[in-house]
Amino acid sequence: MTSSESAAAGVPARNEEIACFYRENSRELWAIFYSMCSDPERAHDAVQEAFVRLHDHQGEPVRDLRAWLLRVGQNWLRDVARRKSSGCSLLPGLDDFTGGAVDPRQTAELHERQQQIRSALAELNEDDRRVLVMKYSMDWSAVQMAAVMNCSAAAIDMRLSRARRRLAEILVEQGYQHE
Amino acid sequence: MNSSDNRSLQAQSQLSDQQMDLLLRDFFASEVPRALPESGFSAPSVRRVLTTIAPAVSSPAASLRSVRLAAALAIAALALCALLLNQDAERVATMAAKAKTAGPEDTMLVSPQGDTGSRQVPVGADGLLLQETDQIQLAPPR
Numbered sequence: 467m468t469s470s471e472s473a474a475a476g477v478p479a480r481n482e483e484i485a486c487f488y489r490e491n492s493r494e495l496w497a498i499f500y501s502m503c504s505d506p507e508r509a510h511d512a513v514q515e516a517f518v519r520l521h522d523h524q525g526e527p528v529r530d531l532r533a534w535l536l537r538v539g540q541n542w543l544r545d546v547a548r549r550k551s552s553g554c555s556l557l558p559g560l561d562d563f564t565g566g567a568v569d570p571r572q573t574a575e576l577h578e579r580q581q582q583i584r585s586a587l588a589e590l591n592e593d594d595r596r597v598l599v600m601k602y603s604m605d606w607s608a609v610q611m612a613a614v615m616n617c618s619a620a621a622i623d624m625r626l627s628r629a630r631r632r633l634a635e636i637l638v639e640q641g642y643q644h645e
Numbered sequence: 646m647n648s649s650d651n652r653s654l655q656a657q658s659q660l661s662d663q664q665m666d667l668l669l670r671d672f673f674a675s676e677v678p679r680a681l682p683e684s685g686f687s688a689p690s691v692r693r694v695l696t697t698i699a700p701a702v703s704s705p706a707a708s709l710r711s712v713r714l715a716a717a718l719a720i721a722a723l724a725l726c727a728l729l730l731n732q733d734a735e736r737v738a739t740m741a742a743k744a745k746t747a748g749p750e751d752t753m754l755v756s757p758q759g760d761t762g763s764r765q766v767p768v769g770a771d772g773l774l775l776q777e778t779d780q781i782q783l784a785p786p787r
């Protein structure tokens with residue numbers, strides 16, 4: 467087998483490795499990017515961008531995938547923030563209005579509540595925001611979060627409790643009406 | 646409205662820890678993109694095992710094109726070298742030809758070593774020595 471043939475034979479294996487890593491880690495990457503930008507779609511785009519660049523990467527072998535993807539995604543988010551795109555964001559579920567499947571008023575109210583909580587989260591410091599995002603978007607336990615954040619489970623529990631309390635204060639200050 | 650009423654209203658509007666827990670679960674249920682897969686958890690001790698991804702390779706068609714391009718460039722370089730060598734050889738041959746066809750007016754009766762005064766070195770094509778040229782009488786004897 468020539469070198470080009472052996473290299474071509476390795477392409478499916480490489481793609482499968484990337485796909486496997488995506489399945490196992492994309493949600494966590496999304497949580498980290500979300501805690502940076504407080505925008506779910508932008509965080510998702512950052513995840514996609516990082517994996518696309520990994521797929522197209524032709525330089526030195528990537529040795530620490532997670533760190534590499536985090537770096538690429540964070541740099542992308544910073545570039546986007548610098549460009550300050552002025553595109554308007556559509557209400558979620560707008561496409562579902564066809565045929566009356568969704569009540570537009572309910573959708574608008576849901577969107578407004580989401581936006582209030584999102585802006586309140588953005589006012590927290592990054593560590594508090596990160597523990598809330600990791601707990602509620604990935605349903606990780608305190609033990610799991612402690613392993614990743616290099617601290618004790620008790621410290622994570624304390625931080626979670628403090629973050630929830632602080633978020634509640636911000637929401638009340640902003641006049642949030644809970645159901 | 647006095648301050649105690651304000652404090653009472655504020656206390657009522659505070660969200661309890663349980664309410665916050667529920668609020669955040671509902672919030673993130675809508676916030677996380679549905680396209681994202683459910684996440685597994687791998688401990689850092691597992692993650693620290695180096696996961697190496699090799700660089701992407703170009704397609705076989707692209708490799709073939711690059712080989713052809715390299716071959717074409719090599720051939721062009723060889724042709725250029727041959728042309729330069731040929732021009733050089735022509736110049737040398739021209740100079741040699743010039744030297745061969747030099748006429749009598751270009752010949753000086755001196756030895757190849759210049760006018761060294763040596764009389765033993767041939768100066769003519771027939772081996773005529775310089776000292777012999779002295780004995781050539783240009784005018785017939787009377």
